[in-house]
Amino acid sequence: EAQVTQNPRYLITVTGKKLTVTCSQNMNHEYMSWYRQDPGLGLRQIYYSMNVEVTDKGDVPEGYKVSRKEKRNFPLILESPSPNQTSLYFCASSLTSGRALVGTDTQYFGPGTRLTVL
Amino acid sequence: QKEVEQNSGPLSVPEGAIASLNCTYSDRGSQSFFWYRQYSGKSPELIMSIYSNGDKEDGRFTAQLNKASQYVSLLIRDSQPSDSATYLCAVVLYNQGGKLIFGQGTELSVKP
Numbered sequence: 408e409a410q411v412t413q414n415p416r417y418l419i420t421v422t423g424k425k426l427t428v429t430c431s432q433n434m435n436h437e438y439m440s441w442y443r444q445d446p447g448l449g450l451r452q453i454y455y456s457m458n459v460e461v462t463d464k465g466d467v468p469e470g471y472k473v474s475r476k477e478k479r480n481f482p483l484i485l486e487s488p489s490p491n492q493t494s495l496y497f498c499a500s501s502l503t504s505g506r507a508l509v510g511t512d513t514q515y516f517g518p519g520t521r522l523t524v525l
Numbered sequence: 526q527k528e529v530e531q532n533s534g535p536l537s538v539p540e541g542a543i544a545s546l547n548c549t550y551s552d553r554g555s556q557s558f559f560w561y562r563q564y565s566g567k568s569p570e571l572i573m574s575i576y577s578n579g580d581k582e583d584g585r586f587t588a589q590l591n592k593a594s595q596y597v598s599l600l601i602r603d604s605q606p607s608d609s610a611t612y613l614c615a616v617v618l619y620n621q622g623g624k625l626i627f628g629q630g631t632e633l634s635v636k637p
Contacts, residue, residue: 442627447533447629448629449613449627449628449629449630450569450613450627451627452624452625497568497569513559513571513574514571514625516568516569516570517568518567518568519566519567519568
């Protein structure tokens, strides 16, 4: 079954304690991205990756890191989480991106990770 | 002006009615438009995509695109309570390197 998986699904942590949210896809997609979703603000892109070892900042990258050492995995790292990073996080993947993105190759979203930073 | 703008709602319609969801975008060069449905606490799922001016129908859903007015809409006919969700409009902004931008979403409530 084609899917994007994220772990953990729920996480409560404290300010400053490093954490990693994993993301994995089994569709051999080149493009992966991380979004955060906050009430009234919609989905905002944090980081994206066009392929292995190729990553770039999205709209709200401050306080986050990513890596893409393998095609299937794209972890999101919060080195020193703060309460303003409390949010719902989604990982997504697609075969292509940008101007080549068409409906038959849409973004597949993971189930989401609800993060609370106290 | 926001790059992709939607009314946040909530939009409330009675069961069986037509729900009309609207989205405007700022990049006149955009060519690809998507509608996602998101149930509370769940991930977005694609329900429609449209690339050409006019209407595109898929079951009870019709997407309408007017590039001259920079406007895309989603009509849901014979609305059902199971259609109650937040609907996200997404646009590929060609003049920003093909970035996919989501609107803030419109919450739809279908009352039995």
